Amino acid sequence: MSVVVTGATGHLGRLTIQHLLERGMQASEIIATGRSAEKLAELAAASGVATAVIDYTQPETLDAAFAGARTLMFVSGSEAGQRIEQHRNVVDAAVRAGISRIVYTSAPRADTTTLILAPEHKATEEMIRQTGISFTFLRNNWYxxxxxxxxxxxxxxxxxxxxxxxxxxxxxSRTDYAEAAAVVLTEEGHENTVYELxxxxxxxxxxxxxxxxxxxxxxxxxxxxxxxxxxxxxxxxxxxxxxxxxxxxxxxxxxxxxxxxTSGDLSRLIxxxxxxxxxxxxxxxxx
The missing domain is CATH 3.90.25.10 (UDP-galactose 4-epimerase, domain 1)
Structure with missing residues (x-):
């Protein structure tokens, strides 16, 4: 099994990789992706994971990084107001690559809340559901x-x-959410599930x-x-x-x-x- 982790040069993605390794996943099974080649090189040197430079606005970079992977750990983009278009590129690339499962970091109660940041996450969840690919939505509360x-x-x-x-x-803390992501990525039974974390x-x-x-x-x-x-x-x-x-x-x-x-989902997962x-x-x- 190979897992592509997006946003690996950011706090949450990097911590997710750390927890994956701590849970016994081999470095050779992890592809860390992000926009900074320099930070990816540092991550590779420290952990031994494979890396790929990607940009959510450049689909060709996503195709190259996702090729042959089974699972996508999709850390949402950081640019509010631009996520829908960027996330559509990621989801479309996952379909082209034959990804069999997407784990996506969403927002609390994304489909019903009035939270100002939620609409882009709600739209992304809908995109993923429409693909028919197995999913796990991690609706992370505030860090x-x-x-x-x-x-x-x-x-x-x-x-x-x-x-x-x-x-x-x-x-x-971010490490709590990252550990939960590592749990659902390495255990069975979390397919087509939504967690309010x-x-x-x-x-x-x-x-x-x-x-x-x-x-x-x-x-x-x-x-x-x-x-x-x-x-x-x-x-x-x-x-x-x-x-x-x-x-x-x-x-x-x-x-x-x-x-x-306070759903209790996060403490139960970790x-x-x-x-x-x-x-x-x-x-x-x-x-």
């Missing part, structure tokens, strides 16, 4: 690492300012601020603001209007509970509790 920037800003300003209200986030505990703004305070060694209170007030602060920091709208909308999604679900918020942040800061 704890996403809050490293917020921690640094809060440490500098002395407060954690957000317009999330009392909304909760069931985040987990999240941390075991959904935390709120006060609890995040408490974690920030522990890490900083000083009190960082949570300062809730209205969406309008949040937008004003972001504009004062120099963010363009598009970025301001995106950040405020994401906080609105959190406020409305779109990231609060056979252990998910990484707690404070520990996940500490690990991210020390990486």
């Amino acid at each position: 704890t690492e996403n809050y490293v920037g917020a921690f640094k800003q809060s440490r500098a300003s002395g407060t954690y300012l957000a317009s999330v209200g009392d909304g909760r986030v069931a985040s987990a 999240s941390g075991d505990v959904a935390w709120n703004g006060n609890e995040l601020a408490a974690a920030f305070s522990r890490l900083a060694g000083s009190d960082i209170p949570y300062a809730p603001v209205t969406p309008e007030g949040h937008a004003d602060v972001l504009r004062s920091l120099g963010l363009d209007q598009g970025s301001v709208g995106f950040v405020v909308r994401l906080d609105g999604d959190t406020r409305e509970g779109t990231l609060a679900e 056979g252990r509790p998910t990484t707690p918020l404070l520990e996940g942040l500490r690990q991210a800061l020390s990486a």
